[in-house]
Amino acid sequence: MVFALLKYGISKRYPARQEVPLTPDLKAHYDVVIIGGGGHGASLAYHLAKHHNIRNVAILEKGYLGGGNTARNTTVIRSNYTDQRSIKFYAKSLRLYESLSNELDYNMMYSRRGQLTLSHSDGVSRSLRLRADAGVFCGEANEILDRKQIKDLVPSLNLDIKGMPILSGLWHRNAAIARHDAVVWGYAIRACERGVELHQRTEVLGMEVANNKVTRIRTNRGDLSAGVVVQCVAGYSSVVAKMVGLKLPIRSYPLQAMVTHPIKPFLDPMVSSTALHCYISQSARGELVIGGGSDPYELYNTRSTLELKEGLAASAVELFPFIGELKVLRQWAGITDMTPDYSPIMGQSPLSNYWLDAGWGTWGFKATPASGFFLAKAIADNRVPEEIRPFPLDRFERFDLVNEMGATAASH
Structure with missing residues (x-):
């Protein structure tokens, strides 16, 4: 047994196929750059490529695929919220989860x-x-x-x-549970099959802004530009947004x-x-x-x-x-x-080509399919769909909050 494992380990030919592709060289320009290689980033890339034929997409992940909050949650999927706007959004996500294994041809270990x-x-x-x-x-x-x-x-x-x-x-x-790693792996694999590039160990160090748009992204592997930039970085949302001069109402x-x-x-x-x-x-x-x-x-x-x-x-x-x-x-x-109202921030930022997927708090995993689906549609059409219209950044200035305080599995 020991020798068999050793032989397998040093062999150059493996019976298993390489599903997640190796990190390629960075190109100078992409149509869409997604900062964050977790569930939301991979879901967005997949939906952009499949439903809108936007394939010149790069996912930039400073660590490894799904190594952030995607790997650090308790896999609960539900839609029993308080505000009708939240309920409808999470209900859509729950429905997408139900068929996700068939959608991606990847076992999510989904269990109601x-x-x-x-x-x-x-x-x-x-x-x-x-x-x-x-x-x-x-x-x-x-x-x-x-x-x-x-x-x-x-x-x-x-x-x-x-x-x-x-x-x-x-x-x-x-309500249900699913394998959190499988969700991000499935989305990333199918997105890469459609031309999306996954760049692991690629940390965004800063961004340049001119004429109200992001013009350059600096990484530890070189600089690049993008037509559209989307941040999907969960707990580090405020840190990344600060790179483009945005102060988010997030703690x-x-x-x-x-x-x-x-x-x-x-x-x-x-x-x-x-x-x-x-x-x-x-x-x-x-x-x-x-x-x-x-x-x-x-x-x-x-x-x-x-x-x-x-x-x-x-x-x-x-x-x-x-x-x-x-x-x-x-x-x-x-x-x-x-966020102050315990609901996410989704949609375009004050910058013309910078989009936000942030403020999920403790419900990011359950929103993974719907966030990618609707945000991809918003970017492709340059128009925010009805399902995520209640969650813009400027709602805090207008005091039009979507209050979900106390709707957690264990109240904060």
Whole structure:
């Protein structure tokens, strides 16, 4: 076995094909340059090439494909939001996810699980009722469950938590999970097959602006120009926007999560509690994926902390007391780009050829298909489609906010 692996490792001929192409040389000019090689950047490139025949596209990624927040989330896909404008957008993304494996001919390990959001107070129960009604009005499958229905759905859940018993829950039956790495790999592979160039280890160092447009992009591998520039850099949105003189209403916070070692399947739905600031799902491998709210301080760092681990563990054990002896397998953090209204910024910036895909906070993964689909249409037509029109940068000046505070799986 050892010799077989060694022979495979040093061989120049492999049975597996090279799906993600090697990084090519940079060209002097591209029709579209996408800064950020995560799920949103790859999705945008794919939709530009497939639906609009825009193939002279470069994705610039300072690290490796999908190595940022795409690899650092908990893979929840849902549309149970508060504002009808948000619900319609995320519902479209959820529908795209349902057929994404067939669309890209790549196994996303998509699994419809449903999400149960728990209420421990009358006030939260009223809030969940409003979210349920808003979703039903938009055609989404939401309903309120009582204690008996919750127990039937999740028999192992502790309904009588000391000091905060579970009163009711919002059941979002179409919520799902998918393999986060597979999503970005699938989009990138199919985009590159259509002529898109993926440039890994290519860091944008600065940009030059003249006559209200970006005229040159400086990277560690050389300079280039572009007809259109799009930033899709998640937690570093403010940093990259500053390179072109834009100040975004975004603050970046670490968001931590962890998984336990695998155990036999017992939890099919995703369960979240805003009072405990905790949500739990069980992966296909049997691991318990546990996450919560963002850290309470701004930081551009993906370190994990003992304090957060202890808090998540304590909350998880309140919900499922029998998991108290499980060992934590690993812990990680991403960087969330939070806007004042907890909704994204999508569309053209004040610069004529610079577009924004930013401010996703904790919901970037679930928006991956729809963000690429609609932003590609906006760039190709030079007109923002109705679905993303509620999310422009200037809404903060006009006070036309899309308030989704409290609509997270674990409230911030």
